Amino acid sequence: MRDILRITIGLTISCLIAALIMGSVFTVTDKAKKHNEQMDMQNTMLGLLGYSKSHPAPSDLALYPVYRYIIDEEGTKYLGYLVPVKKSEKQTYELLLIDLAGKLKRKYGLDLSPESAVQESERSGAMKKIVKPPNSFTYADSFIVATLGTKRLAYLLPGEFPGFKTFIKVMLALDPSFTIKGLDILEQEEDPGLGGEIVQDYFKNQFIDKSYEKMKTLKVVKKPLPEQYRRYLERGELKKGTLTSKQVEEIRKKYEDADIYALTGATISSQSVTSGIKGMVKKFAYRARRLDQVIDRQHIPVSF
């Protein structure tokens, strides 16, 4: 009996000490960790738009996140887009309630600044003031509109889809006509050396410059990657001067409509990335067109 008591107390105390250590380390490091993650995301986004340290982004480049919610109002489902708007020189957010046929049902102004909108908790707090029970809302996803001055430069869309082993998280850059401008694999746990090669330039850069039309019919082919094409895809890693700009243009033309060359020994990973990206582009293009229609028709003063 005394043993049981000692064991219970001993275990409880050690658990408490461990929790205390982990908890205090978490509180100390949490802010820096979040900051790092945000910086990382920012760098990924700028990298996809073609900016880097040696080629910094111009000052009139702006990134506007748009959040998509599913809203249940009196038993009917609506899409709720949280879009940034400009009202008397101030950036705030507006919630557009769009029905499944693509018509605007209602819009609400939200008291939300761009800085606080990044935080999930702040966003749902502001949403709760508008969408009151029994109506409910669930967060679906988000995308980012990049503008250069007054011109739309690109859409950045984070997404994930199942790979060979676990989910693969990616970030995709599309230009306004939905042609792929960049692809970055953020997280994956495919087999190292096989499916893990999806992060390599010679695989992921194959998606660049694929048009919206081409994406509809894109396939994976089990053929060896042509050496010339490989050098073109890896030109970012190699020293400049191995390919002249004329050669680059030629190869780009030649392989513009080519299918995706599968990775050796990782057909399933190659296929899941391809079909995942196809799905992302298809769904996004449909949604973005619907949203743009509403914005145009209703003259909503969006920031982008």
Add this chain to the structure above:
Amino acid sequence: MVSTKTPAQLVFNGLLNENPIFRLALSMCPAVAISTTVMNGLMLGVAVLFVQVCSSCTIALIKDYIHPRIRIPTYTLTIATWVTVIDLVLSAYAPVAYKAMGIFIKLIVAFAIITMRLEVFASKNTVGKSFWDGIGMGLGFMFGMVTLGFFRELLGMGTLLGHDVLGFRPLLFFALPLAGFFCVGFMMAVFNYVELVFNRMKRKAG
């Protein structure tokens, strides 16, 4: 059983006599799964070295207060705490290192080699000895991972540390997990043979 070895002997013991992968055959799962390249092996090795040394010292410090019935949960708790702390600190203050090592650190909680070393060594010896034992075991594990990674990367992908060495891929098979078992087997054979020869020489000299 209190150890009477000197620090140098303890480190040497971990590297060769009781090499975690090739002699004790512990933590085979990660050894086989992760040792596909030299870099992966090195990263996991560094992570294990850290956690092993920290946990060994902690357990050696508090060994008199642990009830023998709950020693294994306490070891697991200690390892988990250290893994979490290292993970959080790295992600906050060394984002570059975290990007390379993050996934390896989280793997360590369930490593047999660390729990086993705490049970066999740290819970019976002083902090100083446990520190050196931790260093030896960590280095031994790193040595094993890098050796396996060397052969598997060279034969599987024709590269070393990401640099193209051979210019072609000799045997893709070596990048697959089951080839890890073959490599471990061959290395075990080499270690056993060396021991055999060493003992024979010793007997002759004696």
